[in-house]
Amino acid sequence: GNSVTQMEGPVTLSEEAFLTINCTYTATGYPSLFWYVQYPGEGLQLLLKATKADDKGSNKGFEATYRKETTSFHLEKGSVQVSDSAVYFCALNNAGNMLTFGGGTRLMVKP
Amino acid sequence: DSGVTQTPKHLITATGQRVTLRCSPRSGDLSVYWYQQSLDQGLQFLIQYYNGEERAKGNILERFSAQQFPDLHSELNLSSLELGDSALYFCASGKNTEAFFGQGTRLTVV
Numbered sequence A: 001g002n003s004v005t006q007m008e009g010p011v012t013l014s015e016e017a018f019l020t021i022n023c024t025y026t027a028t029g030y031p032s033l034f035w036y037v038q039y040p041g042e043g044l045q046l047l048l049k050a051t052k053a054d055d056k057g058s059n060k061g062f063e064a065t066y067r068k069e070t071t072s073f074h075l076e077k078g079s080v081q082v083s084d085s086a087v088y089f090c091a092l093n094n095a096g097n098m099l100t101f102g103g104g105t106r107l108m109v110k111p
Numbered sequence B: 001d002s003g004v005t006q007t008p009k010h011l012i013t014a015t016g017q018r019v020t021l022r023c024s025p026r027s028g029d030l031s032v033y034w035y036q037q038s039l040d041q042g043l044q045f046l047i048q049y050y051n052g053e054e055r056a057k058g059n060i061l062e063r064f065s066a067q068q069f070p071d072l073h074s075e076l077n078l079s080s081l082e083l084g085d086s087a088l089y090f091c092a093s094g095k096n097t098e099a100f101f102g103q104g105t106r107l108t109v110v
Helices: none
Strands: A003-006 A012-013 A019-020 A021-024 A034-038 A044-050 A056-058 A062-063 A075-077 A084-092 A098-103 A105-110 B005-009 B010-013 B019-024 B032-038 B042-049 B055-056 B064-066 B073-077 B086-097 B099-100 B105-109
Touching: A003 A084, A003 A098, A012 A019, A019 A105, A021 A034, A021 A084, A034 A062, A034 B073, A044 A062, A044 B099, A098 B042, B005 B086, B010 B019, B019 B086, B019 B105, B032 B099, B042 B064, B042 B073, B073 B086
Parallel strands: A012 A105, B010 B105
Antiparallel strands: A003 A021, A019 A075, A034 A044, A034 A084, A044 A056, A056 A062, A062 A075, A084 A098, A084 A105, B005 B019, B019 B073, B032 B042, B032 B086, B042 B055, B064 B073, B086 B099, B086 B105
């Protein structure tokens, strides 16, 4: 079946630090990959996506590259801000059905 | 704003009771998904409907049921509630591979 594994948090960084949140997946075929972000008290928002191997998704300074050879979709940002503090979820969608989510990684950015 | 509307935002009820959560999808989306988010289980897929028909079923308890109506809104019914059912319940809608989430309903069972 499908599964997503992402690094456990919390990840605590100082403002302007470099961020990496690791995500690996198991799936048959060619899934689409996503990062969602959940700010405190809110629902999940789509942050970025990639639909095929070597695609790079990017949004708001975040980016992630679909690596089929390592079955990974790591999230990166060059300089985090306090406002980036949230929970980040990696997810995949196979065959147009429901999303399979990782466990979520809480990011805390300190001024 | 994702365009997905969930009501109510908060719900407090007693054990053994029954509640109904409502979801209005984005305009034009035929698929509706229900997810449960709890501290110990993370985000769990419950069920998907597509244009009124059940499409996929996940870890949904027998005490829970859902339906999608002709106007495409969906309801999730939770009955014989237990303390462990306290969680955030999200509805999402989408087409193709993307899903857009509502703000969720926070259910507290006391």
